[in-house]
Amino acid sequence: MSEYQDHVRQSLDGQHRDPSEDLGRTGMRWSPAPLHDTETGKANHTAATAHALIELAREAYLLLVGDVLSDGTHHLVASARTPDGLFTEGHELTVVGGLLILDEDAAVGVTIVIAAAMVGCSTGGLVVRTFAPDGSEFVRGWGVRNFWLRPLTAEEVRAAYTVGTETGATLAPEPGVEYRQAERVPRPQADGSSESTGRTAPPDNRPPNRRD
Secondary structure, eight states: OOHHHHHHHHHHHTTTOOGGGGTTOGGGOOOOOOOOHHHHHHHHHHHHHHHHHHHHHHHHHHHIIIIIOOSEEEEEEEEEEETTEEEEEEEEEEEETTEEEEOHHHHHHHHHHHHHHHSTTOEEEEEEEEEOTTSOEEEEEEEEETTEEEEOOHHHHHHHHTBOTTTOOBOOOOTTOEEOOOOOOOOBOTTSOBOOOSOOOOOOOSOGGGOO
C-alpha cells in the first residue's frame, strides 16, 4: 500500500482527527433512550452491520483512489437512494505521483454515502470526472452492486451523468467531455489480499485424473 493510501486509511479511521472537532456537529451527536435486552440485541446487530458496510465502503474507496485513479484532478460524487431519501456527497482530490491531496472530512462523507448505497434496500453509485495532466477531460462511473463498486460502461456513465439526480430530467451532455468505460476496482479477499487485475488463469482444483 502506498504512503498516501495509508494516510487516507488512517484519516478514515479517525487517527488524524481531533475529537474536539466533532463537538460542534450537534446533528451527528445523539443520546439514545435506555433499551430493553431484546432491543439492545437488535441495536447491537444493527451497529455491527453498519460497521461492516462502512468498512467495505472504506476499502472500496481506498482501492479506487490507490489502484484506479491516476495523475490528475478528480471530482468524485457519490449518491445513495434509500428509503429515507436521496443522499449525495462529493469532493475533489488531486493525484501527483505518490502524493494525494484531498479534504479528509469530505472523503469520509463520500465513504458514508457509498456504505448507505450498500444497504439491501438502497441503490447508488459513484461518478468520477477527471482532468488529466495532458488536458483531456473524461467521466467514469461505478454502480454499487453486491456490496462493491462495479464498473459501468461508457453508455451507462453517459446516461447517469446526463440525468438530474433530484428531478430525473434529461440534461444536455457537456461539450468536450468524454465518457469512458470504468476500470474494475479489485475486491479484497478473505486473506486480506486483493483480486488480481491480471489475466492469470485460476487454479485448477480438479482431481489429477480429471485434468486434461
